[in-house]
Amino acid sequence: MNSFNEEIDRHNTHSVKWDHTDDIFQKEALLPMWVADMDFKAPEKVIEVLMERVKHGVFGYSMPTQNTRNVVKDWLERRHDWSIDNDWIVFTSGVVPAIAAAINTYTSKDDKVLIQSPVYYPFRDMIEKNDRIVVDNPLVLESGTYKMDFEDLEQKVKDPAVKMLLLCNPHNPVGRVWTCDELTTLANLCVQHDVLIVSDDIHFDLILKGNEHTLISTLSSEIEANTITCISPSKTFNIAGLQASAIVIPDEKKREQYEDYMKKMGLFAPNALGILGIEAAYTHGEKWLDELLIYLEDNLSYLTAFIKENLPEIRVIQPEGTYLVWLDFRSLQLNHEELEAFIQNEAKLALDEGYIFGEGGKGFERINIACPRSTLEKGLKQLENAFRK
Numbered sequence: 001m002n003s004f005n006e007e008i009d010r011h012n013t014h015s016v017k018w019d020h021t022d023d024i025f026q027k028e029a030l031l032p033m034w035v036a037d038m039d040f041k042a043p044e045k046v047i048e049v050l051m052e053r054v055k056h057g058v059f060g061y062s063m064p065t066q067n068t069r070n071v072v073k074d075w076l077e078r079r080h081d082w083s084i085d086n087d088w089i090v091f092t093s094g095v096v097p098a099i100a101a102a103i104n105t106y107t108s109k110d111d112k113v114l115i116q117s118p119v120y121y122p123f124r125d126m127i128e129k130n131d132r133i134v135v136d137n138p139l140v141l142e143s144g145t146y147k148m149d150f151e152d153l154e155q156k157v158k159d160p161a162v163k164m165l166l167l168c169n170p171h172n173p174v175g176r177v178w179t180c181d182e183l184t185t186l187a188n189l190c191v192q193h194d195v196l197i198v199s200d201d202i203h204f205d206l207i208l209k210g211n212e213h214t215l216i217s218t219l220s221s222e223i224e225a226n227t228i229t230c231i232s233p234s235k236t237f238n239i240a241g242l243q244a245s246a247i248v249i250p251d252e253k254k255r256e257q258y259e260d261y262m263k264k265m266g267l268f269a270p271n272a273l274g275i276l277g278i279e280a281a282y283t284h285g286e287k288w289l290d291e292l293l294i295y296l297e298d299n300l301s302y303l304t305a306f307i308k309e310n311l312p313e314i315r316v317i318q319p320e321g322t323y324l325v326w327l328d329f330r331s332l333q334l335n336h337e338e339l340e341a342f343i344q345n346e347a348k349l350a351l352d353e354g355y356i357f358g359e360g361g362k363g364f365e366r367i368n369i370a371c372p373r374s375t376l377e378k379g380l381k382q383l384e385n386a387f388r389k
C-alpha cells in the first residue's frame with residue numbers, strides 16, 4: 001500500500017506530464033497535475049511480465065491471441081457483469097483512435113454527433129477535424145452535481161442528421177458515474193431515433209466508494225446492439241503509454257464495417273508490449289487495483305478537507321469515479337484567461353483549464369490526484385500560497 005507514497009522521478013522517460021509540460025504550457029517550473037496518467041508504478045507482476053518479454057529480445061510482428069480475448073472477456077464478466085462473446089472484441093492502439101475510427105466508420109461528412117459538455121476535449125476535436133458537426137447536450141450543475149438534460153437531448157436526437165452520441169462514463173472531467181436510470185433514459189432515446197452510442201468507459205475500473213458503474217450495453221440486448229463500448233486497462237493500471245485498448249462491438253455488421261475501416265486506414269492491433277500489458281494487467285492486477293482505490297479515496301478526502309479548511313473560495317465537485325477532480329473557482333469572478341494566469345503564474349501549477357472541456361467549463365480547473373500524497377500536499381500548498389498573496 002505504501003508504495004503509492006513513493007515519489008518516482010519521471011523525468012527523462014518521454015513523459016508528457018513530466019518532460020513536456022514546460023513546452024506545452026510555455027512556462028517553467030510548474031508542478032504538473034494535469035494529463036490523466038498516474039505517478040505510480042504499474043503492478044509489480046505486470047512489470048515482471050513485461051521485463052521477461054523485453055529480455056526475450058525479439059520484437060517481431062505480434063497479434064492478440066485467444067488468451068488476450070479471454071482475459072478481456074473474463075474481466076468484463078468478473079468486474080463489470082457483462083457476458084460477451086470473445087469475437088466481439090476489436091483491439092486498437094488506444095481509445096482516442098478507436099473513437100475517431102468509429103466516427104469515420106458510422107457517420108459521413110456533415111453528419112451530426114452529440115456530446116455532453118464539459119467533456120474530454122478530444123471528443124469535440126475528433127468530430128470537427130473529421131468534418132462532422134458537434135451537437136452539444138450540455139450537462140447541468142444542480143446543487144453540486146452534474147445531471148444530464150434529457151429534455152434538451154430529446155429535442156436534439158430527433159434531428160435525423162444526428163447519427164451518433166459519444167458517452168463518457170465515468171464522465172471526464174466532472175466525475176459522474178451515470179446511474180442505471182440515467183443510462184436507460186439516454187439509451188432509449190438513442191435507440192428510438194437510431195443514434196449509435198459510442199460509450200467511452202476507459203475510467204470504468206476507477207469507481208469510488210458508494211458508487212456503482214453500469215456499462216450501458218448491459219441494459220438490454222437492443223441497447224447492446226446499438227452500442228460500441230471502448231475500454232482499456234490503461235487508466236486502471238497506469239499503462240497508457242503501452243497504447244492498448246479493446247473495443248466491444250456486439251453487432252456483427254457494425255463490427256465488420258469497423259474492421260473494414262481499420263484495414264482501409266492500415267490500423268492494426270496494439271504492439272507486442274501493449275498486448276502483453278492487457279493480458280498481464282487483467283490477469284494479475286486485481287489486488288493492486290483494490291489498494292489503489294483506497295489510496296485515491298484517501299487523496300480525495302485529503303484534498304476535500306484541505307480545501308474546506310484553507311481554500312473555502314473553491315468548491316470541490318465530488319467525483320464518483322476517476323482520479324480527476326473538477327474544482328469550481330467561479331466565486332473568484334475571474335474570466336478564464338485571468339484564472340489560467342493565476343493558476344500558472346501565482347500557484348505555479350499545470351492543471352487542465354476548465355474551458356478546454358467546453359463553454360460550461362469556464363471558471364473550473366481539473367486536477368489529477370493520482371500522485372503520492374506528498375505531491376498533492378505540495379500542489380495544494382502552492383495553491384493556498386497563491387490565494388494568500
Ligand SMILES: Cc1ncc(COP(=O)(O)O)c(C=O)c1O
Nearest residue numbers: 036094095096097120172200202
Ligand atoms: C474519457 C477518456 N477517453 C480516452 C482517453 C485516452 O484514451 P487512449 O489513451 O486510450 O487513447 C482519456 C484520457 O485521458 C479519457 O479521459
